[in-house]
Amino acid sequence: SDLAAYALALSLVSIPWFVFGQAGTALMLPVLSRVQEDPIQFRRKYRACVRYASVGAVFLTLPLIVAGEQLVILSYGSKYIGTGLLMAVLGATSAVRFFRFVPAVASMALADTRNQLYSNLWRAVSLPRSRPALSAGPPLVPGHETTRRRA
Numbered sequence: 001s002d003l004a005a006y007a008l009a010l011s012l013v014s015i016p017w018f019v020f021g022q023a024g025t026a027l028m029l030p031v032l033s034r035v036q037e038d039p040i041q042f043r044r045k046y047r048a049c050v051r052y053a054s055v056g057a058v059f060l061t062l063p064l065i066v067a068g069e070q071l072v073i074l075s076y077g078s079k080y081i082g083t084g085l086l087m088a089v090l091g092a093t094s095a096v097r098f099f100r101f102v103p104a105v106a107s108m109a110l111a112d113t114r115n116q117l118y119s120n121l122w123r124a125v126s127l128p129r130s131r132p133a134l135s136a137g138p139p140l141v142p143g144h145e146t147t148r149r150r151a
Contacts, residue, residue, distance in 0.1 A: 014094070032106055
C-alpha cells in the first residue's frame with residue numbers, strides 16, 4: 001500500500017513536468033542557441049526563460065503542494081487519505097526540478113554537457129545513501145503502515 005500511494009503521488013506530480021519539460025525544451029533551446037555567440041543577448045533571453053519557468057513552476061506545482069491530497073482523493077477515492085504530506089514533498093521536489101530546467105537547457109544551448117554530467121553523477125551517487133534513511137524511517141503515507149525490514 002505504501003508503494004501504491006507513492007506511485008500514484010509520483011505520477012500525478014510528474015504530469016506537469018513532462019508536459020512543460022517537453023514543450024519548454026522545444027521552445028527554449030532554439031531561442032538560446034541562436035544567441036549563444038552574443039553574451040548580452042544570451043543573458044537577456046536566459047532571464048526571460050527563467051521567468052517563464054518560474055511562473056510555470058508556481059502555476060503547475062503550487063496546487064499539488066497545497067491541495068495535493070484533495071486532488072488524490074477526488075481522483076482515486078478515500079483509500080488514499082493521508083497522502084497530503086507525500087504530495088507536498090513530491091510537489092516541492094518537482095518545483096525544484098523546474099528551477100534547474102533552464103540552466104540545463106542553457107548549458108545544452110552552449111554545448112556544455114559537463115554541467116549535465118556532473119549533476120547526474122551527483123544524483124546517482126546520492127541514491128544509495130538515501131536507502132537506509134527510507135527503510136528506517138516512518139511510513140511514507142500515514143495509515144498505510146507495512147512491516148519494514150531494516151537495511
